[in-house]
Amino acid sequence: MAILKLEICSGTSCHLMGSFDLYRSLDFLPRDYKEYLEIVKVPCLGKCGEGPNIRLGGKTYTYMTPEEIKLVIKREIDKLRGGKDGC
């Protein structure tokens, strides 16, 4: 199974803008999505003023919200699954 790396920035700037909430929102991600993810904390993604930021499969997403992070993850994982077993 292909694994997607999810890097969540925990730098102070992103922390102030709510990166902790992004972590928390992952609790509500369905298990069949979660198992595709390798979640790591990173100290900075180099876009401090635009946080909270994440990097998913090498692509950086800025101004994330708990709502959006789930959408982005689902979209990328659905692509990975080739739409075959996506729900």
Place this chain on the structure above:
Amino acid sequence: MAVNRHVTEPVKLKRRVLTEVARLAWQGKLAEEIDDLPEKLLSMGKERYRCCEFKEKAIYAERIKLALGLGQKEEYKKKRLSELLPKALEFPDLADNQVNVINVACEGCPINKFFVTNACQNCLAHPCRNSCPRDAISVVQNQAYIDQNRCLECGMCKRSCPYGAIIEINRPCEASCQIGAIKANTDRKATIDLEKCVECGACMVGCPYGAISDKSQIVKVIEFLKTEKVYAIIAPSFIGQLGQKENPGPFLKAMELLGFTKVVEAALGADIVALEESEEFIHKVPKELDFMTSSCCPGFVNLVDKHFPDLKKHVSSTVSPMVAVAKYLKQEDREGKIVFIGPCVAKKTEAYASGVIDATLTFEELTALLVAKDINVSELEATQELSEDISRSGRGFAEAGGVKAALNGIMEKSELTWKPVNAQGLKECSQQLKELIRGKSEYNFLEGMACQGGCVGGPGAVVDGKFTGRFLQKLCQKTVREKATDNTVAQEIRKKLGTDLHR
């Protein structure tokens, strides 16, 4: 505990403003660039929040004034920020009224209290219409409809509806204030009744538009850090606020990088207070008083002062842990500046009035100060440790029940009757106080904390109190000394301060 707290869009707005004002202050560019700041802030963030750019900019300007420490005063209206700056740098408004409604940002939420939702089935029985004492309910387009001009807001219809289709709407600010200190004006904008407000800051958290905010002292602190020797007193709820879980090292390192000479935990003061307050209790109860209350939470002390003035003498005269530490530091070094950093808004007023604290920050403001100076706590190698003198029960003051527990540890050996109880949130505090007045209470000591969960749930925290509580417990597990009586340093300081420990 209350609902989870999130970093919502209005919270981000506030934090961006604090950060950018702090950035200019660090760079010494406030005078040149402050007028451009609303425009710059407008370009930050992804979303547009309000109807038009002009309104958004106007709101930013007001937020900047608060970040500079200016109140929402008539005389500051229609003035350019750069024009106000010289005045702002004299910090004229820091003594009181920390909580401010930003009038332009207030949406003037609807005040229609009862509202029929689509869940209404337009049933045959119509208990809503039958229960309404004013015949205010009719059926319009297959749904019950409340004529707001007739509505008495009695709530009978809501209670009678078998579908629960009628809801009660409260303005979020009013709903969050448990002592009725915030109301809608005739123009529907929120106003704070200063006679009643205890500065707990619950409405700041409650307003979903972020239209209520506190005055900040960030610029003052940055000026201190540039030129003076500065001591920091940090509230015990500091743990985890910068995103480092229960590890205190990075926090301490960050403080050093900001330029603080020395960091002292307010928990040291908590140990001193626990020793002093338990002795005070032994002296006063039951001889002079039938009960006593804690005094460390300024929101609670304000509650007694403003809403239960007859009970003032029952509040412990022992100073708060913050003031105890500040007095000690001032004894050691007359010249140094003292900054208190915590989750609390009411502390800003208490600190100012104490005369021994030079400025106060919330953890939110502290974090903005770091971001503005490009200090990334996640990237720091830190070996700093907390003082080993401080006891577990001192650090425990940050959580509801912590003061009670600390005093328990000392009082259990006493032969006196010791019946403590704790209350969190202003509603619970008020209830306990009422019972004490009536003489109905079985308790003789009340720990009162204005915030849900205690200080960890304070409005100036960065991290949700539920998590801070967990980090704190982990930190306490690693703390060797158990009670205040195990802290010899606290005992020495207490001796030195003597009567200075009383208000």
